[in-house]
Every structure is written in structure tokens, then in C-alpha cells.
Amino acid sequence: MGEALVLARGLEKHFGDFAAVAGIDFExxxxxxxxxxxxxxxxxxxxxxxxxxxxxxxAGELEVLGLDxxxxxxxxxxxxxxxxxxxxxxxxxxxxxxxxxxxxxxxLPRKQLHKRIVxxxxxxxxxxxxxxxxxxxxxxxxxxxxxARALVNDPALLLLDEPTTGLDPxxxxxxxxxxxxxxxxxxTLVLTTHYMEEAEQLCDRLVxxxxxxxxxxxxxxxxxxxxxxxxxxxxRFGAGGAPAEGALRGRANGLVxxxxxxxxxxxxxxxxxxxxxEHFSSSGPSPVSTLVRRGGLEDVFLTLTGRQLND
Amino acid sequence: xxxxxxxxxxxxxxxxxxxxxxGDISTTFFTPLLFLASIGAxxxxxxxxxxxxxxxxxxxxxxxxxxxxxxxTAMQVAIARATYDVFGYCNYWTGAYRSMQASPIGxxxxxTGQLAWIGVRALLASALFLPVSAAFGAVRSPAAALDLVVGxxxxxxxxxxxxxxxxxxxxxxxxxxxxxxxxxPLFLFSGMFFPITQLPVxxxxxxxxxxxxxxxxxxxxxxxxxxxxxxDIGHLCYLIGVALMGAIAARATFRRRLAR
Numbered sequence: 001m002g003e004a005l006v007l008a009r010g011l012e013k014h015f016g017d018f019a020a021v022a023g024i025d026f027e028x029x030x031x032x033x034x035x036x037x038x039x040x041x042x043x044x045x046x047x048x049x050x051x052x053x054x055x056x057x058x059a060g061e062l063e064v065l066g067l068d069x070x071x072x073x074x075x076x077x078x079x080x081x082x083x084x085x086x087x088x089x090x091x092x093x094x095x096x097x098x099x100x101x102x103x104x105x106x107x108l109p110r111k112q113l114h115k116r117i118v119x120x121x122x123x124x125x126x127x128x129x130x131x132x133x134x135x136x137x138x139x140x141x142x143x144x145x146x147x148a149r150a151l152v153n154d155p156a157l158l159l160l161d162e163p164t165t166g167l168d169p170x171x172x173x174x175x176x177x178x179x180x181x182x183x184x185x186x187x188t189l190v191l192t193t194h195y196m197e198e199a200e201q202l203c204d205r206l207v208x209x210x211x212x213x214x215x216x217x218x219x220x221x222x223x224x225x226x227x228x229x230x231x232x233x234x235x236r237f238g239a240g241g242a243p244a245e246g247a248l249r250g251r252a253n254g255l256v257x258x259x260x261x262x263x264x265x266x267x268x269x270x271x272x273x274x275x276x277x278e279h280f281s282s283s284g285p286s287p288v289s290t291l292v293r294r295g296g297l298e299d300v301f302l303t304l305t306g307r308q309l310n311d
Numbered sequence: 312x313x314x315x316x317x318x319x320x321x322x323x324x325x326x327x328x329x330x331x332x333x334g335d336i337s338t339t340f341f342t343p344l345l346f347l348a349s350i351g352a353x354x355x356x357x358x359x360x361x362x363x364x365x366x367x368x369x370x371x372x373x374x375x376x377x378x379x380x381x382x383x384t385a386m387q388v389a390i391a392r393a394t395y396d397v398f399g400y401c402n403y404w405t406g407a408y409r410s411m412q413a414s415p416i417g418x419x420x421x422x423t424g425q426l427a428w429i430g431v432r433a434l435l436a437s438a439l440f441l442p443v444s445a446a447f448g449a450v451r452s453p454a455a456a457l458d459l460v461v462g463x464x465x466x467x468x469x470x471x472x473x474x475x476x477x478x479x480x481x482x483x484x485x486x487x488x489x490x491x492x493x494x495x496p497l498f499l500f501s502g503m504f505f506p507i508t509q510l511p512v513x514x515x516x517x518x519x520x521x522x523x524x525x526x527x528x529x530x531x532x533x534x535x536x537x538x539x540x541x542x543d544i545g546h547l548c549y550l551i552g553v554a555l556m557g558a559i560a561a562r563a564t565f566r567r568r569l570a571r
């Protein structure tokens with residue numbers, strides 16, 4: 001287990017009367033990919049800004065790279081890479097100028113920076129676009145450039161706030177591939193996301209945040225094992241609507257551990273998916289469609305909060 | 312050695328400048344040149360037949376207008392930067408300040424760097440105008456080179472309070488008011504085109520209160536190499552004082568807008 005690069009105890013951030021972060025504990029260890037999973041407004045971005053030493057905490061303890069961000073902001077930021085939620089690239093400048101200017105903020109000497117830019121363009125697969133204005137890049141390319149830019153100072157810790165929000169599936173997979181390769185190189189990643197798939201693909205460990213609190217913590221696998229069953233049967237009922245949860249539970253014959261209704265879908269948490277699906281199709285009002293799938297992080301979230309994640 | 316923090320934002324301002332200088336050159340160079348040619352030389356040839364007049368402090372009209380035009384140009388360049396640039400850089404569509412904040416550069420260094428860059432732009436405008444006005448024969452003394460300090464000072468006396476305001480606004484409409492109701496009247500009534508003593512008393516004191524008149528007076532003394540020591544120290548102190556107070560205000564407002 002590596003040393004802790006980020007250590008938070010009872011961390012709080014208030015804006016006036018509003019608590020964006022209400023006393024959270026977590027630690028990020030060297031070399032791991034650590035995720036904050038939660039809906040919009042859960043406090044993920046506020047937490048990221050605290051870790052990124054661009055926002056001061058209201059209460060609690062926070063150590064980033066062994067230093068207190070309230071006292072050593074510049075030293076910490078010199079060793080961080082930050083990918084903000086919204087790309088703040090300069091649209092009028094070229095791809096390589098964006099990297100160059102940003103590198104100069106970190107005081108990198110020109111010669112070293114030019115060498116670094118070649119490496120970064122290569123990494124982000126942007127070498128052929130280096131002279132293009134950023135304006136002309138697609139969303140996915142801009143995102144890759146923002147990530148390349150965050151790596152300019154060879155950071156000890158890379159913070160990514162919703163790295164793939166708003167990208168099409170192809171661009172997202174390409175980005176995951178790049179982040180995965182960073183992880184292989186031993187870069188410590190901290191990311192926020194509201195995509196289950198992303199958390200499952202990238203994170204060694206994650207915390208689930210909701211309403212400014214951390215409500216669960218573990219590896220994706222641990223969380224699924226702890227909070228949901230191996231399989232989930234999704235039943236969709238037609239115009240008549242879903243039967244009451246109590247009635248469904250009564251029909252379950254002990255096969256189902258938990259029932260959750262989400263809009264017109266009913267989720268049955270079970271360890272025997274096929275048997276359960278068969279059972280519900282053959283007796284009582286039959287569903288319009290039936291789907292058996294593995295339990296995932298979405299179900300963890302649903303179990304913990306009783307509501308869907310992407311709200 | 313690594314660049315000082317407050318100068319690191321210059322890499323961005325410079326990259327932007329390299330992209331846009333051709334457009335900028337019209338406000339920093341051609342507009343003042345046109346004024347100098349049409350008003351200074353053209354209209355000036357009709358005023359006292361282009362001869363020196365006691366009412367113009369013993370100068371001809373061209374030499375009367377030229378140094379004032381330098382100060383006014385520095386003002387215009389600085390106000391343009393302090394409004395639209397500052398507004399743009401703190402909003403997400405370029406996000407320049409936000410990017411800087413993610414680096415070791417702190418908010419107070421962003422302010423210092425931004426204001427210093429505006430000073431550099433006013434310096435550049437002054438440095439372009441000086442030789443041109445010399446070619447017109449408006450420069451009387453080598454002391455005119457001191458305008459390389461006066462120009463940036465005039466620019467900063469306007470830019471620092473305006474930047475302090477611009478960082479807070481959410482829309483750019485108020486800038487039109489600054490341009491039409493502040494800059495345009497100052498340009499016309501700060502003693503550039505006619506001696507300020509011609510103004511009615513109330514308006515005259517209003518002009519005295521604005522940095523441009525002080526810059527105009529200083530600039531003239533530099534061009535003529537004829538200093539009124541007491542008054543000039545007063546003008547200098549006034550310009551420095553306004554620039555400093557504006558800078559302090561900008562430090563506070565930038566922090567309010569950018570800190571979270």
C-alpha cells in the first residue's frame with residue numbers, strides 16, 4: 001500500500017449557509033486511481049477544488065502531497081495536474097501554444113517545454129493537429145488536449161473533474177484508454193464522475209457521495225458485493241403500471257432480496273437471475289420485457305439512496 | 312532561473328498579442344496618427360497660420376496637440392485592455408485566469424501580471440507615437456523620452472480602477488458606457504484640443520479631477536523640455552496615487568471573483 005498523497009479528515013466546505021462538503025474522510029494512496037461517484041451537486045467538484053488548492057476549506061483537516069493547501073497552495077499546485085470540468089483552453093491559440101503557455105505558468109524553461117510538448121502531443125494523439133486552432137477541435141480532442149496540458153509539469157497527482165462528461169461513446173473510450181495508460185505508468189489519478197461505467201473501468205477505489213456526504217467506500221467490486229446481489233432482474237410493465245413492491249415481494253418465494261421501483265421499471269435484486277426471471281414471467285401479471293444483468297455500481301447507488309444517479 | 316510568478320501570465324498575454332496585434336495596431340497607432348495629421352497638422356495650419364501662439368503656451372497648434380494625443384492614446388489603449396480583456400479572461404469562454412489559478416500562480420500575482428501587461432501595452436503605444444510625432448516636428452526636446460513613463464502611468468491610472476470593476480461584471484454592456492460617457496468626453500475636454508482654461512469653471516474642475524488632464528500637462532512639459540517642477544510633481548503623485556488605489560481595489564475584486 002503506497003503512501004497517502006491526499007488525506008482528508010472531517011473536511012468541510014460551506015458557501016454561506018450551504019454546505020457543499022459536510023465533513024468527509026478519505027485518503028488517496030500513491031499509484032491508485034481514486035474516484036468520487038455521485039450525482040450533480042453532491043459536492044464532488046467542491047472537494048476537487050479543495051484538493052486542487054484553489055479553494056480554502058471551512059473546517060477539518062486536509063493534506064495534499066504532505067502539505068496543507070491553505071498554507072502551501074503554490075507548492076502543491078506546482079506538483080498537481082488539473083483537468084477542470086469545463087475545458088478552459090484558449091480557443092484562439094493553437095494546440096501547441098496552449099501547451100506552451102500553460103507550461104510557462106509552471107516556470108518550465110522553453111527548451112525543456114518544447115521537448116515535453118512533443119511527448120504530450122504524442123501521448124494525446126494530437127501531433128498532427130499541433131498547429132490547429134483549438135476552436136476547430138472536436139469535444140473529444142479538446143478534452144484530450146486539456147488532459148495533455150494537465151500533464152505538462154509531470155504531476156505527482158492528476159485531478160480529473162468529470163473527464164468524459166458530454167463526449168460521445170467513441171471519444172469516451174479513447175479517453176479511458178489514455179487514462180488507463182497513465183495509470184499503468186504509475187500516475188495517481190483522482191477523478192469525479194457520474195458514469196458507473198467510468199468508475200468501474202478506471203477506479204481501484206471509490207467513494208460514493210450524496211448530498212455533501214460520503215455514503216460508501218470501497219473498490220467497485222467490494223461495493224457491489226456489499227450492497228447489491230450478484231444479479232439484477234429488470235422487469236418493465238406496460239400501461240397498467242408496475243404492481244406494488246409488496247405484492248412483488250410476496251410473489252418472490254424468497255428468491256428476491258430486495259425490490260426497487262424506478263419509474264416504470266422494477267428491479268429485483270437476486271442471486272439467481274434466470275430462475276427469478278422465469279418465475280415472474282410464468283405467474284401473475286407478466287412484464288412487457290425482462291432483462292437479467294449483473295449487479296453494478298448504479299445498483300449500489302440506488303440501494304444506498306433509493307434514487308437514480310443521473311438526476 | 313524560473314520566471315517570477317507575477318510575470319508568468321505574460322506568456323499568455325504575449326501569445327494573445329501575437330495573434331491580435333494587426334487588429335490592435337489601428338487603435339494604438341493609426342487612429343492617433345490620423346488625429347495628428349488632420350487636427351494637429353491640418354486644422355493647426357489654420358490656427359495662427361501654424362505659428363506659435365501665446366494662448367497655446369507659446370507653441371504652435373501641432374505641438375500643442377501632439378503630447379496630449381500621446382496621453383490620450385495611452386488612456387484609450389489601457390481602457391480597452393482593462394475592460395474587454397479582463398472581462399473575457401475571467402469568464403469561461405477563454406478561462407485564462409482559471410487556468411492560471413490551477414498553476415502555482417496565485418490570485419494576487421494574476422492581478423499584478425494583468426495590470427503590468429496593460430502598462431506594457433500603454434508603453435508600446437507611447438513608444439510608437441513618439442517617433443511619429445517627432446517626424447511631424449512636434450517634439451521640442453529630448454526630454455520627450457520621459458513620456459515613456461508618463462504614457463504607462465496615465466494608462467494605469469485609468470486601467471486599475473476599471474479592471475477592478477470589469478472583473479466583477481457578468482455582461483459587457485457597461486463597457487459601452489465607459490467608452491461613451493467617460494472616455495469620449497475626456498478625450499475632447501481634457502485640454503487636448505484647446506486650453507482647459509476655456510472651459511466653464513464647473514467643467515474645468517471635473518477635468519482636473521480626471522487623470523487625463525494631469526497626463527496631458529506632464530506630457531507637454533516633457534515634449535517641450537520645460538518643467539514646472541511643483542506642478543509636475545503634483546501631477547505625477549496624482550497619477551501614481553490613482554493607479555495605486557485602483558490596484559488595491561483590483562486586488563480585492565479579483566480575489567472576490569476568483570477565490571472560491
